[in-house]
Amino acid sequence: MSPSSENPILVIANRLPVTLSRSSRGLERRHSTGGLVSALDPLLTHRGGTWVGWPGTKLREGEQLARPDDPYPMVPVELSASEVNRYYHGFSNATLWPLFHSLPDRARFDRHCWDSYETVNRRFAEVAAEWSDGAELVWVHDYQLLRTPLHLRRIRPDARIAYFLHIPFPPYDLFRLLPWDRELLRGLLAADLVGFHVRGYAQNFLECVERLLAQRVDRDSGLIEHGERTVQVEAFPIGIDFRQYEQRAMAVQQREPRREKVVLGVDRLDYTKGISQRLRAFERLLEMHPEHREKVVLLQLAVPSRDQVSEYQQLKREIDELVGRINGRFATSGWSPIQYLYRSLPPERLSQLYRDSDVALITPLRDGMNLVAKEFVASQVDDPGVLVLSRLAGAAETMREAILVNPFDIDGTAGAVHRALTMDEAERRSRIVALRRRERRNSVDLWANSFLAGARAAGGKLAPPADSEFDAWVGEFLRGYHLALFLDYDGTLARIADHPSAADLSPGMRDALVRCASRDDTDVGIVSGRSLDDVSKMVGLEPILYAGNHGLEIEGPGIRRFTHEDLGHYRQRLQELARDLEETCIPGAWVEEKGASLTFHYREADETQHVRLAEEAQRKIRAAGFQSRQALCAVEARPPIGWDKGHAVLHILRTRYGPAWSASVRPVYAGDDETDEDVFRVLSGLGRTFRVGSADVPTTADRQLADVDAVLAMLQYLARR
Numbered sequence: 173m174s175p176s177s178e179n180p181i182l183v184i185a186n187r188l189p190v191t192l193s194r195s196s197r198g199l200e201r202r203h204s205t206g207g208l209v210s211a212l213d214p215l216l217t218h219r220g221g222t223w224v225g226w227p228g229t230k231l232r233e234g235e236q237l238a239r240p241d242d243p244y245p246m247v248p249v250e251l252s253a254s255e256v257n258r259y260y261h262g263f264s265n266a267t268l269w270p271l272f273h274s275l276p277d278r279a280r281f282d283r284h285c286w287d288s289y290e291t292v293n294r295r296f297a298e299v300a301a302e303w304s305d306g307a308e309l310v311w312v313h314d315y316q317l318l319r320t321p322l323h324l325r326r327i328r329p330d331a332r333i334a335y336f337l338h339i340p341f342p343p344y345d346l347f348r349l350l351p352w353d354r355e356l357l358r359g360l361l362a363a364d365l366v367g368f369h370v371r372g373y374a375q376n377f378l379e380c381v382e383r384l385l386a387q388r389v390d391r392d393s394g395l396i397e398h399g400e401r402t403v404q405v406e407a408f409p410i411g412i413d414f415r416q417y418e419q420r421a422m423a424v425q426q427r428e429p430r431r432e433k434v435v436l437g438v439d440r441l442d443y444t445k446g447i448s449q450r451l452r453a454f455e456r457l458l459e460m461h462p463e464h465r466e467k468v469v470l471l472q473l474a475v476p477s478r479d480q481v482s483e484y485q486q487l488k489r490e491i492d493e494l495v496g497r498i499n500g501r502f503a504t505s506g507w508s509p510i511q512y513l514y515r516s517l518p519p520e521r522l523s524q525l526y527r528d529s530d531v532a533l534i535t536p537l538r539d540g541m542n543l544v545a546k547e548f549v550a551s552q553v554d555d556p557g558v559l560v561l562s563r564l565a566g567a568a569e570t571m572r573e574a575i576l577v578n579p580f581d582i583d584g585t586a587g588a589v590h591r592a593l594t595m596d597e598a599e600r601r602s603r604i605v606a607l608r609r610r611e612r613r614n615s616v617d618l619w620a621n622s623f624l625a626g627a628r629a630a631g632g633k634l635a636p637p638a639d640s641e642f643d644a645w646v647g648e649f650l651r652g653y654h655l656a657l658f659l660d661y662d663g664t665l666a667r668i669a670d671h672p673s674a675a676d677l678s679p680g681m682r683d684a685l686v687r688c689a690s691r692d693d694t695d696v697g698i699v700s701g702r703s704l705d706d707v708s709k710m711v712g713l714e715p716i717l718y719a720g721n722h723g724l725e726i727e728g729p730g731i732r733r734f735t736h737e738d739l740g741h742y743r744q745r746l747q748e749l750a751r752d753l754e755e756t757c758i759p760g761a762w763v764e765e766k767g768a769s770l771t772f773h774y775r776e777a778d779e780t781q782h783v784r785l786a787e788e789a790q791r792k793i794r795a796a797g798f799q800s801r802q803a804l805c806a807v808e809a810r811p812p813i814g815w816d817k818g819h820a821v822l823h824i825l826r827t828r829y830g831p832a833w834s835a836s837v838r839p840v841y842a843g844d845d846e847t848d849e850d851v852f853r854v855l856s857g858l859g860r861t862f863r864v865g866s867a868d869v870p871t872t873a874d875r876q877l878a879d880v881d882a883v884l885a886m887l888q889y890l891a892r893r
């Protein structure tokens with residue numbers, strides 16, 4: 173099948189809804205299991221779309237994944253054996269999975285695995301990009317693909333991208349254990365909408381963004397300011413295909429009369445599912461309440477999962493032993509307390525188990541949502557069973573009529589099972605009726621539709637920061653101190669214009685600067701890459717200090733004019749370089765001489781020439797013994813003097829306020845580009861720093877501000893504080 177332009181939704185998930193495996197019989201294809209496939213397969217079947225994912229094995233020459241009767245196209249992403257190890261078993265399942273489930277002791281951190289994760293995430297984005305033409309939405313799923321939205325945004329800047337995480341998002345204190353914490357956050361923030369199962373996970377994510385990326389977050393509306401873009405964060409609790417489970421339960425054969433009551437556990441065999449704790453709680457039940465012996469069985473279905481990973485093999489051994497020990501301890505001639513099945517069952521058989529069980533004991537240590545709890549409820553079409561559910565599953569947020577337990581509390585869980593087994597029919601019925609009503613309404617269709625509507629609606633904007641925010645960022649910090657306020661010019665005080673000469677200061681900004689500078693407890697300095705003459709003309713205000721040429725020249729109140737002593741040596745050579753670069757100029761390219769440095773601009777030249785112009789300029793600049801630095805449609809040449817904006821700011825502080833300046837002066841700095849990072853670094857801990865504009869690049873600033881308007885809001889605050 174070829175890429176279609178009519179697909180409304182493009183789903184990207186680690187796994188395709190079918191899994192291929194190779195055996196002596198050749199290539200086999202079966203339906204994938206797990207919560208994600210259960211949720212999305214019906215959606216694409218009904219509405220159409222395309223699914224991009226890993227098929228589970230490598231296809232050989234001539235082999236086909238697709239079949240003519242497939243309800244929608246599936247596009248395979250190939251992984252090498254080493255990528256399966258590092259990206260999938262490694263970073264996804266041995267790092268992110270335990271950490272996101274708040275089990276940090278199990279998490280392994282390995283740089284090779286991270287590198288592979290990045291490579292594979294990029295590949296998913298590249299494959300998806302080929303199929304994204306005409307798609308209304310690209311919907312990326314789950315923890316294996318946290319970086320994919322960013323890679324996709326780079327290829328398709330205008331695509332509508334949404335992301336949903338199927339597992340919990342951990343609290344800040346755990347998330348920051350990851351050496352790649354910021355990279356993962358930036359990966360997700362390339363999406364327009366980021367969805368989680370419950371509000372708690374969304375709040376954790378917002379807190380991480382606020383604290384680790386220093387971006388503005390509105391916790392009530394779930395909006396994040398990410399440079400010029402705004403990202404919407406929201407909870408969308410997933411549901412199930414309720415009717416399907418209900419109908420299947422009604423269709424299956426009537427239960428054969430049994431002697432014992434059945435307590436049911438159904439999980440992928442995974443340490444997060446709390447199977448060992450559950451077995452111990454059941455053992456405790458038989459100790460505490462001997463009356464249940466020979467009258468109750470625990471039927472535990474464990475579906476094989478990740479069985480090539482040693483931790484999962486070890487878990488399997490642990491559970492085998494536990495089952496053996498408990499059965500050995502309590503079994504009588506006609507009764508074994510635990511029936512343990514290590515396999516997957518067909519859906520009809522699963523429905524029968526759900527319907528015929530008296531209690532569902534679902535005790536994950538942490539779980540994004542847990543669909544089994546919902547499937548059990550939907551299957552109670554006959555004698556109502558009781559749901560005993562872990563408080564630590566996302567499902568517990570809404571399924572309040574279940575008996576909620578702490579899975580780590582073995583005695584408490586045993587007590588809850590006893591209560592469930594002895595609950596009278598009236599109470600069982602009233603609980604299950606309420607649970608069923610909610611799940612019927614909040615089915616998987618509603619989940620998908622609300623998410624899609626959320627993705628369409630995403631795009632709100634935060635108002636510029638309010639005084640209360642600046643109070644939190646700098647209020648206390650400045651109290652009782654003199655303020656030394658430093659500001660970059662282009663992109664910080666003035667919007668970037670087509671030509672540098674057109675980047676004027678707005679009247680509002682000029683007024684705010686004047687009002688700041690006229691305060692006795694505040695000094696203002698402008699630190700720019702422009703020449704000193706140029707920047708002081710652009711601003712044109714008297715009581716302000718100016719540092720031009722990235723701080724090589726400084727002049728202003730309280731300081732003698734400063735020109736870096738090595739500059740003279742380079743002036744002559746800089747003029748020669750300027751003449752050389754003039755020869756590279758074509759229409760729309762020009763050389764801006766700034767005395768101590770120069771900039772080669774090509775913003776208005778024919779776009780097909782941009783790369784060539786930049787490369788040639790860089791080559792000439794380096795050959796002349798200058799440092800070259802790429803800027804937006806421009807290449808800068810600076811003398812190779814170990815002096816930058818950071819040195820300049822420290823020089824000003826020392827000269828103006830003395831070597832012990834930090835006892836009485838507090839610097840605040842705002843800048844929008846790479847050269848400002850030098851100041852952020854030297855002022856870290858000593859001042860408060862703000863990076864303005866694009867949020868995709870790493871910064872050491874204390875906070876990020878979206879744009880020039882936010883800088884204006886800050887100056888107005890500082891002027892009237």
Ligand code: GDG
Pocket residue numbers: 205206207208210211338339410438439440473475515516517518519522539540541542543544545547
């Ligand atoms: C992740 C999150 C979140 C199980 N055994 C058999 C079988 N299953 C099906 C169940 C259910 C699915 O597998 C398991 O879903 P869960 O939600 O319980 O758990 P995860 O696989 O860990 O799913 C989870 C989910 O994503 C959705 O966002 O709820 O928190 O961890 O549908 O029925 N299906 C068949 N035979 C079995 O033996 N046919």
